[in-house]
Amino acid sequence: MSGRTFAIGDIHGDVLALRKLLGRLPPLGAADTLVFLGDYVNRGPHSAEVVQLLRALPRLTPARVVTLRGNHEDAWLEIIDHGWPEFVLPRRYGCLESLRSFEGRPVPQPEEMPDERELSRLMRGAFFPRDVVGWMRALPYFHEDAHAIYVHAGLPLGPSGFLHPAQVDAPPRALLWLRDQTFFREYRGKLVVFGHTSTELLPPELSSYTPEDPADLWAGPCTVGLDTRCGRGGFLTALELPARLVYESRG
Template identity: 60%
Template sequence: MPHRTFAFGDIHGEIDHLERVLERLPPLTEDDTLVFLGDYVDRGPKSREVVERLMRLPDAVPARVVCLRGNHEDAWLRIVDHGWDEFAIPVANGCRATVRSYLRDVDLPPTIDARTHEMLALTTGSFLPPDVVAWLGSLPFWYENEHGIYVHAGLPPLADGFAHPSDVERPALLAWSRRNAFIRDYRGKHVVFGHTPTAFLPQDLSSHTPDDPTDMWAGPNATGIDTGCGTGGFLTALELPAMRAYESR
């Protein structure tokens, strides 16, 4: 049996979807690797539970566990460091869901207004436990093995192609970049990415199921596996090199 890699798309606070996919994987061995592409928090109702599960996972499975940093983890680190209201406050980013998942069991004194407390937590990240902040800060922006390159968002362009992650001067670009050129023009070692929901990727390039735009997207040299978990979709994990998909739906 070759060494297998199981790459997981954006989870966004949906612990039930994560558990369902983990249960559907074949039995894991110490030769296997689990790669999580980032965006564990926000939007879904149980960001705290997802983070806690991933932090414990290396002790729960025989496989190697690699958790990458998505743009939502990167954003929370910026909020904790110096605030970033432009990301924290817009409803579409789903940051309130993360705050509420951590404050759900916190009893506030009657002298503290709950809305004021939530807004302060939202704009400062003060609710995040120190060990979680340290874990978020330790997450790498990319990973590579014999089967492919794994990033949250994509590879930034160069004059004559696309940069290898090791050559990117601003690694955060690997978590935030969203360029149509990468999706259409990248040719090189297989890249597995999330970040951009598959429904927005060019279906004419997908060799997986172009008739279902919400499904995994398989382009010429890159595979997108953000299938909308946290926004009414489902979670997808991709097994490499077999290119076998596991879904929570």
């Protein structure tokens, strides 16, 4: 019999929210699994600390720990391999926050731009330690167990319906980047738990969980969205399956 699975939404450099949420989960055992849905870096002030904690977790808990790739980790790998100034330069993506965190420097102001030295290092992702880059490259694109399919962004639509993650052509970047109202509204099948799209942007009329609060967890007919804007003014959310209990860092 499968143990419990705790799916945890986008963290975005907020290590305080991560610690608070982990402290609110019930005691975990070897049959349990923690599934992190990706987007550990950028925007929040403590990307390096988040990565450090996630990498240490397998030694700190008896539960299995699964850390999925998010589009922000994927973006940094693209920057490191090929460059991507269109992602680095807009301040809304929070790349400067990651650099400052990994270099142990002060958190930037919201509108602060990188200096010349920082810009050069940002453009190449040169501030990431080699072992962290290797860790990001090894992050899986999805996880599946008896309870659900877990993926960062969602499932793309194929000729005969929505594709299982294993059916998406490699590299399956659609699993990390898509924001498709068709998926949010029309997917029917095995439960899919995802992050990436802020819950306030998901169809509120379809949510069976606190529909009066669009910032909260979003629960559609066969999908659950967990990106409650952690690291950018929101909070971190976890869903326990199969009990469907909800845990939050706020309050």
